Amino acid sequence: MDQITGKANTRLLVGILIGLAVMVAVMAVVRLDVIGRKGNGLGKGFKYDIEELTRVDPALIVYEESADAIETGLAATHGIAVDSKGFIYVAADRAVRIFSDRGVILGEIELAEPAGCLTVSTDGNLFVGFKDHVEIYDAQGQRQASWDSLGTNALLTSIAAQGDDVFVADAGNRVVIRYDVSGNVLGHIGKKDSFRNVPGFVIPSPYFDLVVSRDGLLRVVNPGRRRVEAYTFEGDIEFWWGVSSVDIEGFCGCCNPVNIAVLPDGGYVTCEKGLVRVKVYDSEGQFAGVVAGPSQLVREGECRVCDLPEECQAGGFDVAVDAAGRVFVLDTIRNNVRIFTKIEGR
Amino acid sequence: MGEDNKTINRRCFLRDSLWGASLVGLGMVAGAAARKHKKTDLIWQIDPYLCTSCTNCATYCVLEESAVKCVQVYAICGYCDFCPGYFELGASVLEPGAENELCPTGAITRTFVEEPYYEYTIDESLCIGCAKCVKGCAAFGNGSLFLQVRHDRCLNCNECAIAMACPSGAFKRVPADQPYLLKGESHA
Numbered sequence: 001m002d003q004i005t006g007k008a009n010t011r012l013l014v015g016i017l018i019g020l021a022v023m024v025a026v027m028a029v030v031r032l033d034v035i036g037r038k039g040n041g042l043g044k045g046f047k048y049d050i051e052e053l054t055r056v057d058p059a060l061i062v063y064e065e066s067a068d069a070i071e072t073g074l075a076a077t078h079g080i081a082v083d084s085k086g087f088i089y090v091a092a093d094r095a096v097r098i099f100s101d102r103g104v105i106l107g108e109i110e111l112a113e114p115a116g117c118l119t120v121s122t123d124g125n126l127f128v129g130f131k132d133h134v135e136i137y138d139a140q141g142q143r144q145a146s147w148d149s150l151g152t153n154a155l156l157t158s159i160a161a162q163g164d165d166v167f168v169a170d171a172g173n174r175v176v177i178r179y180d181v182s183g184n185v186l187g188h189i190g191k192k193d194s195f196r197n198v199p200g201f202v203i204p205s206p207y208f209d210l211v212v213s214r215d216g217l218l219r220v221v222n223p224g225r226r227r228v229e230a231y232t233f234e235g236d237i238e239f240w241w242g243v244s245s246v247d248i249e250g251f252c253g254c255c256n257p258v259n260i261a262v263l264p265d266g267g268y269v270t271c272e273k274g275l276v277r278v279k280v281y282d283s284e285g286q287f288a289g290v291v292a293g294p295s296q297l298v299r300e301g302e303c304r305v306c307d308l309p310e311e312c313q314a315g316g317f318d319v320a321v322d323a324a325g326r327v328f329v330l331d332t333i334r335n336n337v338r339i340f341t342k343i344e345g346r
Numbered sequence: 347m348g349e350d351n352k353t354i355n356r357r358c359f360l361r362d363s364l365w366g367a368s369l370v371g372l373g374m375v376a377g378a379a380a381r382k383h384k385k386t387d388l389i390w391q392i393d394p395y396l397c398t399s400c401t402n403c404a405t406y407c408v409l410e411e412s413a414v415k416c417v418q419v420y421a422i423c424g425y426c427d428f429c430p431g432y433f434e435l436g437a438s439v440l441e442p443g444a445e446n447e448l449c450p451t452g453a454i455t456r457t458f459v460e461e462p463y464y465e466y467t468i469d470e471s472l473c474i475g476c477a478k479c480v481k482g483c484a485a486f487g488n489g490s491l492f493l494q495v496r497h498d499r500c501l502n503c504n505e506c507a508i509a510m511a512c513p514s515g516a517f518k519r520v521p522a523d524q525p526y527l528l529k530g531e532s533h534a
Contacts, residue, residue: 040404205488224462246436274486
């Protein structure tokens with residue numbers, strides 16, 4: 001009888017052990033994470049976390065979005081300009097499309113190659129910068145001129161017209177070229193020159209913007225030095241402003257600001273990539289407020305940086321200002337135009 | 347009789363020729379198959395244009411030290427003084443040091459070239475493939491830093507553990523004779 005009980009107990013024990021082993025195996029399989037659902041187990045120090053830096057104090061935001069975004073319907077937009085009538089010009093891969101400020105398409109100029117930048121002169125001519133040369137179109141969209149190529153290294157990223165002068169920023173050769181309206185080269189601005197105390201442009205990425213300011217000087221972004229430099233038309237450097245800082249007053253990362261525009265009061269609107277921020281500075285270069293921060297510009301409700309390289313590389317938004325001081329931000333990821341107006345009393 | 351055996355008649359000649367031709371043909375077929383097989387050998391690689399720098403590469407590899415490493419394409423690099431892949435975004439001074447550097451393992455070396463340019467080099471013995479620098483470089487810089495499977499380490503598992511854990515489908519099979527998917531100069 002004892003022998004039978006002993007056998008029965010052994011069988012029971014073996015059964016329990018097998019049962020436990022099966023349970024452990026099932027749990028192990030269930031808990032096994034082969035598709036990365038549970039994260040990778042790396043500590044906080046391995047996470048690229050700049051969420052704190054993307055937050056902007058609401059008290060510093062002095063503009064508000066005043067109209068629905070204009071959907072351009074274009075792919076790969078690069079540049080924006082606003083003329084004296086308030087018409088909006090958007091340059092994209094194979095076309096310049098013209099909109100009213102209500103978003104109605106007024107016209108389109110087809111291009112043979114991608115346009116990188118554009119500006120509209122006071123007489124209504126459209127100057128379009130391609131990779132290595134400039135073309136001029138009249139108000140009807142007819143091509144009037146095509147200037148000589150600046151060579152294979154050229155990469156034109158900005159263009160500004162003032163009276164008889166046209167200034168072109170060439171990021172590839174790190175220089176600003178001064179032309180007359182007929183396309184004759186009058187001079188080069190910004191080449192490193194220790195005798196003239198010209199530091200030279202540092203342009204790590206293809207963002208290199210310029211504007212002619214209301215004081216008659218050229219303002220050229222030196223992105224690698226995180227500042228804006230003022231030059232005479234003859235190429236003498238007068239002064240600069242801008243500090244390298246992650247704080248809202250400064251420009252952060254390797255190369256910012258990426259684009260700039262002049263306000264009717266002589267101040268400036270700047271646009272940064274990485275931490276996508278559009279900010280306002282006064283005519284002396286003092287920080288004056290924020291037009292929009294990352295949470296408003298990048299993705300609604302999300303303070304984050306780009307994920308995919310394609311999104312990162314398209315993240316250099318452009319900016320333009322109309323005669324009323326409204327700020328037009330070209331979102332080069334969503335290919336639309338956001339319109340911001342200054343909040344009264346701020 | 348012995349002489350008769352050595353005589354090559356037409357039948358023998360045809361038979362031996364047929365055998366010879368068959369052997370040569372088989373050899374050619376085997377050679378071609380071997381060549382074709384070699385050409386279509388596939389290995390794992392990361393498509394840098396699909397990679398979201400999720401950090402899974404650092405820990406999902408079956409190897410104790412991941413076969414995925416950060417690589418630097420110098421033709422794209424801006425040689426920035428403030429490299430967003432090297433420095434913490436809020437770094438107070440642009441000097442090496444754990445308090446300023448982004449890489450948790452100190453795997454990037456910064457070397458002065460000329461004012462204001464610096465060269466950044468990956469020390470693969472320290473890199474664990476966490477992609478923290480990749481994220482910074484892509485968001486603020488030119489994206490010259492990105493991840494690649496290093497084939498001197500990769501075991502080329504049939505079912506790659508990292509590929510299974512990759513949330514963006516960036517892991518691909520590529521021909522063994524073109525083992526890397528590098529970004530082109532046009533990227534910058």
